[in-house]
Amino acid sequence: MVSEVNRSFSTCSAVSVTGPTPHVPVLLRQAIDYLAPRDGGVYIDGTFGAGGYAAAILGAAAARVIGIDRDMNAIAAAQAQVDASGGRLTLVEGRFAALDAIASGLGVAAADGVVLDLGVSSMQLDTPERGFSFRHDGPLDMRMGRDGPSAADIVAAASERDLADIIFNLGEERHSRAVARAIVEARRHGPIVTTGALADIVGRVVHGRSGDIHPATRTFQALRLFVNDELHELEGGLAAAERILKPGGRLVVVSFHSLEDRIVKTFLAARSHSGGGSRHLPEKMLQAATYRVLTRRPVTPDAAEIHENPRARSAKLRAAERTDAPARPAAGVPLPTLPRAPTLTLPRKRGREGWGRRGRVGRGTPSLAAVLQGNRR
Numbered sequence: 475m476v477s478e479v480n481r482s483f484s485t486c487s488a489v490s491v492t493g494p495t496p497h498v499p500v501l502l503r504q505a506i507d508y509l510a511p512r513d514g515g516v517y518i519d520g521t522f523g524a525g526g527y528a529a530a531i532l533g534a535a536a537a538r539v540i541g542i543d544r545d546m547n548a549i550a551a552a553q554a555q556v557d558a559s560g561g562r563l564t565l566v567e568g569r570f571a572a573l574d575a576i577a578s579g580l581g582v583a584a585a586d587g588v589v590l591d592l593g594v595s596s597m598q599l600d601t602p603e604r605g606f607s608f609r610h611d612g613p614l615d616m617r618m619g620r621d622g623p624s625a626a627d628i629v630a631a632a633s634e635r636d637l638a639d640i641i642f643n644l645g646e647e648r649h650s651r652a653v654a655r656a657i658v659e660a661r662r663h664g665p666i667v668t669t670g671a672l673a674d675i676v677g678r679v680v681h682g683r684s685g686d687i688h689p690a691t692r693t694f695q696a697l698r699l700f701v702n703d704e705l706h707e708l709e710g711g712l713a714a715a716e717r718i719l720k721p722g723g724r725l726v727v728v729s730f731h732s733l734e735d736r737i738v739k740t741f742l743a744a745r746s747h748s749g750g751g752s753r754h755l756p757e758k759m760l761q762a763a764t765y766r767v768l769t770r771r772p773v774t775p776d777a778a779e780i781h782e783n784p785r786a787r788s789a790k791l792r793a794a795e796r797t798d799a800p801a802r803p804a805a806g807v808p809l810p811t812l813p814r815a816p817t818l819t820l821p822r823k824r825g826r827e828g829w830g831r832r833g834r835v836g837r838g839t840p841s842l843a844a845v846l847q848g849n850r851r
């Protein structure tokens with residue numbers, strides 16, 4: 475779905491959103507500084523959301539923006555911005571892993587900048603019917619887009635071990651096994667179909683101290699990442715941005731938790747060094763660096779921004795400038811597998827499920843298909 479916008483923005487404060495809570499863009503000034511929009515440039519906002527970044531880009535330069543969001547509500551709610559850009563904003567319902575294909579479908583073969591502001595928007599979090607939040611009771615959905623299984627489907631279909639792996643690997647929840655056991659026990663009495671029901675089940679086995687995050691935070695994060703395949707999307711988005719950015723084009727990524735930031739950091743570290751050579755390969759086959767990193771350390775919000783917008787507190791921004799080296803083939807990185815704490819004294823052996831030097835090595839995160847078919851083991 476593509477829609478064109480027809481009026482021009484003068485400032486980023488032109489953002490106006492109807493709906494639950496307007497999304498306050500995080501690290502906006504820093505993102506725009508690193509993106510450095512230029513007149514005549516084409517910028518891809520792969521996570522359009524409430525359009526705060528897109529509006530700021532359009533306000534900073536006489537540039538064109540392609541805004542992508544997999545949430546049709548975000549696209550539909552942006553009609554005012556669409557009407558305000560003088561044909562400079564094009565919106566597409568789609569996934570940012572395909573941002574280069576989306577842009578080329580619009581006749582854009584190369585871009586001057588790509589920005590990804592990961593995760594969910596305030597509108598998504600604060601709309602109970604979307605099922606993202608344990609703070610409001612609603613259907614246990616969590617889908618950003620229109621298709622695919624919901625969180626309730628995963629909770630109903632996954633084996634106890636798969637649930638534990640998902641919650642451990644994607645939520646970094648130490649009590650993943652207890653949470654998985656509690657879910658499996660609870661679903662024997664009836665399907666778990668609301669966010670409130672799941673939050674209660676988790677709350678019975680994970681006890682936060684006052685001042686800590688809500689006990690269900692990590693489990694909800696894990697299910698959301700899994701349902702939306704967010705980490706694979708991120709890898710795909712980074713590879714797509716590398717393919718479409720012009721030499722000198724800028725990549726800006728804002729992430730909200732360590733798993734995402736690790737993927738961005740690792741990608742940029744690999745791509746900012748020449749590599750691929752070995753003593754068997756001639757020097758000329760070394761792959762040249764495709765990026766020059768602009769942020770040696772991640773940029774984080776200051777105290778004032780966190781005070782005004784507590785959702786900014788875990789944000790990390792990384793930015794890089796594209797070199798003129800050809801894009802490298804996308805490296806398929808498996809979903810995170812974290813080391814599990816040793817549980818039993820077993821003979822030491824190496825391997826995916828064996829014992830590494832530091833204890834038992836966790837199993838991988840299952841695929842969506844394997845979870846739904848129940849055929850992982």
Ligand SMILES: C[S@@+](CC[C@H](N)C(=O)[O-])C[C@H]1O[C@@H](n2cnc3c(N)ncnc32)[C@H](O)[C@@H]1O
Pocket residue numbers: 497498499500520521522523524525526527528542543544545548568569570571591592593594595596618707708
């Ligand atoms: C944090 S919000 C972005 C907010 C935006 N920067 C703003 O200023 O309003 C993230 C948005 O990205 C969208 N999103 C997340 N993953 C996506 C993906 N893989 N492809 C496209 N959109 C995605 C979500 O639906 C959500 O609307």
